[in-house]
Amino acid sequence: MKKIVYAVILPLVVVSGLVFANREIENEASKKSTSKPLSAAERKAALKKWEATPDGIKYKKWEASPEGRKVFAGEAKIRRDLSAFSNMEAVVTSLSLPPGSRLGFGMMVRINGDDYILSFGPEKFDQNFLNSNNEFKQLHSLKVNDKIIIRSHNVSHAPKYSYPIVSGDYVEQDGNIIYKRAPRKGGC
Structure with missing residues (x-):
């Protein structure tokens, strides 16, 4: 009987030892693959290298x-x-984005006499793909020349677009909140 117990336990000990050793090797490999943030000199060198590529040259020409x-x-x-996350008065100038844009749902607005793309991100659809999510439902009711209040944390740009791109974080119309971006899950 003792021989049978030893015969069963010995392979279990060997296999568990191999599994544990393999797990430690994988952990060490993942620690080694994690790269450190680039120093300022390394970032500058990488930027110079990118600026020499066709995309970098094209971007520099657009920038100038x-x-x-x-x-x-x-x-x-x-x-x-944007940095103060304060109210910006805007007028809706178009309910669609420029042709060929890949920014998801958005519209064109005018803030202080300049045109901007107001982007909210991709629209989510439920399982049957016929009904859009209610997240943007009230935004779809806006019309051209409607006055709205916008708050945002971010503005970006791309050579593809002739306008700055404002991320829509908060939209208010006539004192009613019609859109407020949900906070990120699982992070800061």
């Missing part, structure tokens, strides 16, 4: 063009409101 300077000027105009 009148269209690019107009986009950066528009960003600078609202930067203070």
